Amino acid sequence: MSDAIHIELVAQGMVTLRGDLASASLAKAVKAAVGCTVPGQRQVLVAGENVALWMSPDELLLLVRHDKADDVVAHLGKSMAGEHHLAVNVSDARAMFRLQGQGAREVLAKGAPVDLAPGQFEPWVVRRTRIGLVAAAFWMTEADTFEIVCFRSVAGYMEDWLHHAARKDSLPGVFS
Amino acid sequence: MSKRLSSGGRLIDRAKPVGFTFNNQHFEGFQGDTLAAALLANGQTLLGRSFKYHRPRGLVASGAEEPNALVGLGDGARFEPNQRATTTEVFDGLKAASQNHWPSLHFDVGALNAKLSPFFPAGFYYKTFIHPRAAWKHLFEPFIRRSAGLGKAPKLGDADEYEYFYAYTDVLVVGGGIAGIAAAMEAARSGARVILIDQNAHWGGRVLTDTMQIDGQDAADWALAQVETLAKMPNVTLRNRTMGAGVYDHGYALAYERVADHKPGDGRPRHRLWRIRAGRIVTATGAIERPLAFAGNDVPGVMLASAVRDYVGLWGVSPGERTVLVTNNDDGYRTAIALHAAGLEVPVVLDARDSVVGALSVQARALGIRVETGKGFAKVLGGKFVTGVDICAQAGEGELLETIPCDCVAMSGGWSPAVHLWSHCGGKLNWDEGAAMFRPDAARPPLGDDGTGFVIAAGAANGWLQSGECLEDAVEAGKKSAIEAGFKAKKAGKMAVFAPVEQPLQPVWMMPAKAKPALRAKAFLDFQNDVKVSDVRLAAQEGYESVEHAKRYTTLGMATDQGKLSNINGLAVLAESLNVAIPQVGTTTFRPPYTPISMGSIAGDARGDLFKPTRRTAMDGWHEAHGAHWEPVADWRRPYAFVRKGETVKQAVTREVLNTRSSVGMLDASTLGKILVKGPDAGKFLDLIYTNVMSSLAVGKCRYGLMCNENGFLFDDGVVARLGVDEFLCHTTSGGSDRVHGWMEEWLQTEWWDLQVYVANVTEQFAQIAVVGPKARLVLEKLGGMDVSREALPFMGFVAGALAGIPARVYRISFSGELSYEIAVPASRGLEFWEKVAEAGTELGITPYGTEALHVMRAEKGFIMIGDETDGTVIPQDLNLGWAVSKKKSDFIGKRAHERPFFSDSGRKQLVGLLTDNPTIVLPDGAHAVEGPKLSNGMENMIGHVTSSYFSPTLGHSIAMALIKGGSQRMGQTLSFPVSRSEIIRAKVVDPVFLDKEGARQNV
């Protein structure tokens, strides 16, 4: 692997929240549960150690501490009682990787059909697509740092894929 | 005799010699050489044998269009056949070998075919090897395969790595000659993102050989300076050694980068396949020189005129000492002039045109070169090398005028624009009568997603062969591409180009024009596939009037060079034979890739562990460590059985079944799909999705349900648990979770979007462990934390709580007929829980079991398995599951289909059990039951087939399930299952529930 690139499996609590993203009570519940407003289309919002990701027009993914996920689900259920929604702990259904270092854009561009050039893909926008042969969502938190979420059962594939794509001397050197 | 010249060679570094081998003989070349140039420099003119007649073949071209010089490169795990010597860069240690010859290049037994060539005309194989039929398989085909063919397939796995790269750009420019460079510069100056690629290791294209002036500067220097400027622009990506392989829908292009072919094993990927999405694609791919069709034009030493001067100019190599040039255009004279300048002899230039006045011909004459007009070749003399030429009048039948000794022939039949990339995605061509070429029709380009053309041909690739008009066209193309990609073009300064004015060519499709059959039969069109002028004429004569038919009948243009040199000449001969104009014959379809690309690059990183993602459960590692014999189940891997030392897989399965039935077993059932369905309308929705009623299910209870599609066919099943008033958890088959989740989303989003329901696929959130057998309850009690008694947790109920301190939901459901609990815990604690179960069960004799034991036990109970008992044509009623199809509900998916009369036909295949007469014989899966006399077509009358078949250790008897016509009426009948010509297995039709029909075992 290229020395400049680090790949790390991160233990991350995750909650899927489906509902009417325009509703006031959902906004209030999200604020109370994770501390931020409801993200706009494909937006990633941060509040302390929590993150809210826009996944689809009626779905958010909330990132919280792994041991807090059940509490957040319970909290959302309480604050949205009476309003149609679905909140569920998916922490263990997903795996999260952090990909860090110069060249990280090029690593992902080997397997994701996404324009990852600087200026075209920038931090705090989430992109759901595929990496190699599996579904994934990723976003940047700062220059050269990506967070990647995939299904738990293919975490092994994802890890192998990332290490393979990041191996020494294999980057095309287009974005640098 | 070819040799290295003492000076010259723009691309080579004479200070850096490199050693390589060809057919195990050591040679030296220079850095910058292609393998072709280095071989020529060493006097190697014979490089291979042709495909059909095994005729000796040498170099024809200097680039990607080369048809002959195919070699095997490397060895062992880095061997690759059929590589073009003209595009292979020489490096220290390169190993190359010629191919398609036996026993040696110089003495080829297969060359006997050439002596027989009058007997191998077009379509010979089709005509000859039809009768007797058996002879094809045993006699003709093996012989043809042995003696024909290209290189040998590699025997070892590829040692190299390959990968993809997704790139996005406003403008992709393919071709780094002056047109591509000018177009890229024009587009880049607008601020557009530009990718410029060239297949060669260097930039500049033909101007490196064919000097001229741009803005008072040598054009080659101009090109390199422009590239340097482009390299500094942040919006420009430059790649050489990168071939534009294909153009596809909506601006998609594949580019094939040969990253490390010239430095094998240096740690980089060997090839990189760029998947480029471009707003506009500029094809500045230049033009390809055409050979002339004359007798003996395939003798080694006969080359394209442009190639001859490339070898002299780029690599300082002379293909011969005495070169005769034959041409029908002015450009060919450049070769005579270049050879003269290099001190090589040009005894004569034969120009097929009667009147020759162009500046280049004037220049050649002024140098003292003899020019003969209205002349051509009757034939080339020589076998393995050229010894001379017989000259004749072009207009005649080939009467000999003069014989001129020479060792090289340079031929130029004019140029064809490389329109491949323009054409790949539907760009149309026009025939330019004056220039005798197909050129892109700008009014009919390939169309993109917005309905506008997305490919722009530029320069020579657009038919502008003269450098001045070529550059002008390229600048326009660059500007157009930028504007159409949404940028504002900057005003460009006009470039002053100085190049000689050329006189138009005169098309020559046969030399001499009235050549007799004997000459036509030696005039090759397709060098690699040995297609001659006479073959195409024969095809036309036999009625193959469509170019696509003639191509397949003669194999013209079907070799690895895909007719780059032969297409136009072949078309012209066909047109002439049919007595029609060339555009009426049309052209064959150009398909990607432009030149062959490696299989490795197509596979990319999808090999070895990355070939296919394998889904693994939380306990995967434990299984691996405990003797799991794996089985793929959809994308998952699951233990088929846990094999102990000294045990066969079959013995392990038997042990697992017996232990579970008599004591207790544990199963990793995590792969079962789990879909959460929630909302005020969840019950209503599930009543539409399932055939049975789910809305009436009590909270805390489970119900088995079936799903049909609109055709009424059963496609998934599973247990539904009602978690709350508006919340259900639907279990699906292991392979069906994504499909069922997608199915539910589809109906909610596209049909019943008024329903207030959300679904979520939570399959992987849980590790699910089944504890099964008479002692199952004891195991759970030992784990502690939850009341799992018969009263607290009855059959088809579930409770939530904690077991052994781990949060768990325990379902009392059974797929084996035993007392059985399925326990769902968070996947992150799955392994921990699994180990605790194993530990708690040790003294009770618990053993893990795999999917085969699971299958045997479910079959003993007559439970169906989706994919075994169903095949997409089976309705629930066929499987005796009519009880699970509601008659009360007004609608559900599949209900209307079930109303069709043939679904209630008593003659439909129905599920039955089978007991073989001989209890030790297990029926093969899929075995057909036959009955009565044979049908009129001689086939057996088949009445059904075996869907599942096992040996039941519990019963000590083979058991099977089958779908048999009118099966429920056949109880007690004995059916015949022929499994081979001589063997018929006989089995009795019985109830498919073989064990414990009353359910006493699970009712504890």
Next chain:
Amino acid sequence: MLKLRCPNCGVEGEETEFAAGGEAHLQRFGAGSGDEEFRDYLFQRKNPRGVHFERWRHAFGCGKWFHAARCTATLEVFGTYSAQVSAPPSELVVAIKAKRPDWKGWP
């Protein structure tokens, strides 16, 4: 390799991110419907050469379904729009008609 813009998440993605779902705006005929209605719903498809309305799912993306109006001959994409409608938006129909005067129009 087509590219499509998902109207649900705004992403323009390549074909591999999407799954095709066949002809759009079919009217479902369920239990109790006539034989001909049911046959047409299940089996009869327009399969035109030219303007076509299709269902697509952004399978590797936001997971949502949408509709696309596309020319099956030139692969031109006239527009994508919500899956939760039973007919194409009238402004899209007008735009297509302007580009394809020979098209007989919706339905």
